[in-house]
Amino acid sequence: MMKLDLEQERKDAGTAGPEQRERRESSGGVAQATVAELQAMIRDGRLKPGDTLPPQRDLARNLSVSRATLREALSILATIGEIAARPGGRGFICADPTDMPATPSWRFAARYSLREVYQFRYVVESYAAELAAMGHTEQEIVDLKECTLAFRNAARADDLSAYARADFDFHHLIMRISRNKLLVDMHQTFSSVMLESQRLPTLRRGDLLIAVQEHDQILEAIAMSDPDGANYYMRKHISMAGSRAGLPPSELP
Template sequence: MMKPVTAQDLQTAGFVPERRRGPAVSVAQATVDAIQTMIRTGHLRPGESLPPQRNLARDLSVSRATLREALSILATIGEITAKPSGRGFVCADPGEKPATPSWRFAARYSLREVYQFRHVVESYAAQLAAIGHTDPELAELRECLQTFRRAALAGDISLYAQADFDFHHLIMRICRNKLLVDMHQTFASILLESQRLPTERRGNLMHAVQEHESILEAIAIRDPEGASYYMRKHISMAGSRAGLPLSELP
C-alpha cells in the first residue's frame, strides 16, 4: 500500500499549492512535475498503483479536474499506464519505455517548431471551419473520423497516421483560406511525420480519436472558440505523445 503523500514529498517535488500559484503557472503542469518527481525519487514505484484520484487530489491540493488533466498527460508520455479494468493507473516500468523516436526532419525544422506551427495555424483553421462549413463538408469530416477510429481499433498504424493527417487537412480546406491550404500541402510530408511519431510511443491510440471527436463536435455546432480550444489542446497532447518535453509544448 502506498504511504501517504507528505508535505516534505511535495516540497521535494517543487510543488506549489494551487492557492499560492501565480496566474502564469500551469496548475496541471505543476501537478505533472510533482508526480514525476515522486516517481523519480521512488515514492511511487514501477508497477505500483496510484492512490484513488480523490485522495491524490486532496494530498496535492488541486481539483479533480486538474488531476485528471495531469494524469492524462502522464499517460500519453508513458509515465503511467491505465489498469486493464480502466479504473486507476499504475506507474510504468522505466525499463519498458521505448526510446523517443527520431525526428528525421531535424536538419530543417525542430519538432518543437513543427508543433508550434500546427498550434497556431490549425487552431485558427478550426475556428474558421466552425464558422463557414457546409453540411457535405461536415459529413466528410465525420467519415474521416470513422476511418481514424477504425484504424485505431485495428491497430493499423499506417492508416491511422494517414487518417489523422486527412482529418486535419480537411479542416484546413474547409477554412477556405487558400494560403493556409497550400502551406499545409507544401509541408505535407513533415506534418504527416509529426502525426506518425506519437504512434511509436506507448499509449492508447483512442486518445487522439476522442480529441478529434471534440474538435468535430465544436465545428458541427458552429462554436469557433470551442473548435480553436479543442484543436490547441489536441496539438499539445499530440506533442506530448510525440516525445516533446512539457517545457517545449506549444
C-alpha cells in the first residue's frame, strides 16, 4: 500500500480544503506518519509522562493534518498505551510506560464484544484464505510476501503502530485475493474494528515475531494452492491472536 509522506501533506495542507484533506488521508498513511511524529515528541521529551496533550484543534494545526487523521493517530497511541484519556474523558495525557494495563481495553465494547469480533474473524478470514489458495496470481503472492516483510520489519523495530497496520494489510489483501466482493466490502466496512482488534495484542508485549511466523504459514499454504492448509493456519492464527489480545481460553473461537 502506498503511504503518503507527512512533509508532502504539510505542503498541500494550505491549498486543500477539509473534505479534500480527509479523503486524501483516508488511506491511513498520514495517520501513521502522525503517530510517528507524536512518538518522536514522546521519545525526545517534548511530551513527558503526565503531560496533557495540546487541544486537538491546536495539535492538528501544528501537525498540518485534519482532525479526523489526528483522532485516528491518537486512537492508535491510546491503544498501544503511549497516551491515556484524562480523568473525565476530555483530552489525553502522555502515559507512564511503567503503568501499562495488564489487560488491554476494548473501545468498541458498546457495539461488539471482543469475543464476537474474533468469532467473526475466525469464520470469515479462514474461508477467505481457503478461497485465496484456490485462485491467486503470482503477483498477489509477491504482494503478500511484501506485507509479511513489512510485518517482520515492524516487529524487529518494535514499531507497534506499523506492526498493527502491516497485520491489517496482510489480512485485507487475503480478502481481496478471495475474489469475494462481499467479503472485501465487509472487511473494509468494519476496518476500524478489525484494525483495533489487531492492535490489542501489541499491548501485552509478547514476542511479536510469533504472529509473523503464523503469517508465514498462511502465506506458504496459499502459495502452494493448499486450501485446507490455508484454512487451518488462518483459524489457528486468529485463535492465537485472540489469546494475545486478552480473551480467556473459554472465549476463544
